[in-house]
Amino acid sequence: MLQLARAILPIVGDSIGLQSSITEFPSLYQDRYERMMASKLGLSEWNAESEPERVADLLTLLKEEEIDYTIFFRTLSSFDTESDAVSFSKNHDAWYRAPSDRNMATMVSWLERYANRLAETSWEGDQRARVMNATNPKYILRNYLAQTAIEQAHAGDYAMIHRLLDAVRNPYDEQPEMEEYAGKRPEWARNKPGSSMLSCSS
Structure with a gap:
């Protein structure tokens, strides 16, 4: 951001305004990121105490097990509080290879915690799925x-x-x-x- 500000300063001519933007950017970025991740996960609100760890655990698992991010997040909209975490994990189309027993157990555990979190959200009916499917694309240019x-x-x-x-x-x-x-x-x-x-x- 600092280098960008330096590059456009001759055009903008307002160093105070640029400095203000640089100062505000981290908090604005974090707020936008949290709102985006809440929508990706189908959460009506972001819990600053528990959500960062939940997201970090999931992203680590997706990377370690070579799980397709796009397909996983898109399919997650079909998972709800009544879903069976074991069946959902075993039949998931996002795995590129057969998961290890350890990471399968980790995925099941994450989904069970996720189901508990969904029970706390205020969205009803298909509202959660609609929000998730409007945030998680089905088609990307691979x-x-x-x-x-x-x-x-x-x-x-x-x-x-x-x-x-x-x-x-x-x-x-x-x-x-x-x-x-x-x-x-x-x-x-x-x-x-x-x-x-x-x-x-x-």
């Missing part, structure tokens, strides 16, 4: 999809580019006709250049 579309375009076929564009125009909608673009990265794309990683000139 690297392997973009690379495949680019390769087809180089061969003169632009159909996939147009379909992908249609899908990501409304990333939060179900779009059953676009279901093929909502899945996990296929194994063949794990280490393929352009699909698993991008260069700065990609």
Whole structure:
């Protein structure tokens, strides 16, 4: 932020205003982050005492077990206080590999605590799911999809580019006709250049 302020100071010409923005940014960012995470998790309010640890535990687990973030958060909207945490964990489409027993137990424990937290929220009926699905996209432009579309375009076929564009125009909608673009990265794309990683000139 400081470097950005220095870069635009000659244009803005208001060092006091820029300093004020820099000072306020951390708290504004934290507030926006907390509101976003509350919506992602379907919580009607953010508990500053318990939520940070809950989120940190989940993000650590998603990373350690190579769980697809987009699919996990999207599917989480179907989990509620009546859901079975074990069945939900075992049948979850977001796992890229079979989870270890330890991390499966950790996931079940997290979901059970999450269910208890949901019981404390004020949202009723499908309101929670609607908020979550309006925050957690179903469709994102995954690297392997973009690379495949680019390769087809180089061969003169632009159909996939147009379909992908249609899908990501409304990333939060179900779009059953676009279901093929909502899945996990296929194994063949794990280490393929352009699909698993991008260069700065990609």
